[in-house]
Amino acid sequence: xxxxxxxxxxxxxxxxxxxxxxxxxxxxxxxxxxxxxxxxxxxxxxxxxxxxxxxxxxxxxxxxxxxxxxxxxxxxxxxxxxxxxxxxxxxxxxxxxxxxxxxxxxxxxxxxxxxxxxxxxxxx
Numbered sequence: 001x002x003x004x005x006x007x008x009x010x011x012x013x014x015x016x017x018x019x020x021x022x023x024x025x026x027x028x029x030x031x032x033x034x035x036x037x038x039x040x041x042x043x044x045x046x047x048x049x050x051x052x053x054x055x056x057x058x059x060x061x062x063x064x065x066x067x068x069x070x071x072x073x074x075x076x077x078x079x080x081x082x083x084x085x086x087x088x089x090x091x092x093x094x095x096x097x098x099x100x101x102x103x104x105x106x107x108x109x110x111x112x113x114x115x116x117x118x119x120x121x122x123x124x
Contacts, residue, residue: 029035
């Protein structure tokens with residue numbers, strides 16, 4: 001029972017000290033004029049949180065639009081790649097979509113040779 005009484009007294013003493021320290025801190029802040037600044041900062045926190053949520057929502061929407069546009073453009077890019085690859089093969093072979101190499105005259109051979117020097121040329 002004596003231990004319990006000592007624990008309660010110790011507990012009450014700690015709470016009393018915390019109360020005195022809190023009061024001293026509050027009076028010091030008021031004396032420096034910081035209590036109004038703290039109140040303003042505390043009231044601004046929800047406003048800042050709302051603004052950050054808004055920015056995050058806009059960023060997420062923009063990212064979704066970019067990903068959707070990328071997904072939509074992939075088939076178009078594949079079509080461009082396949083049609084460009086067919087044209088390159090025709091130039092190399094001297095026929096296909098570009099007709100005979102002879103139709104290019106003296107430039108036909110240079111065009112085919114230049115295309116072969118491009119990295120990845122003719123590889124589809």
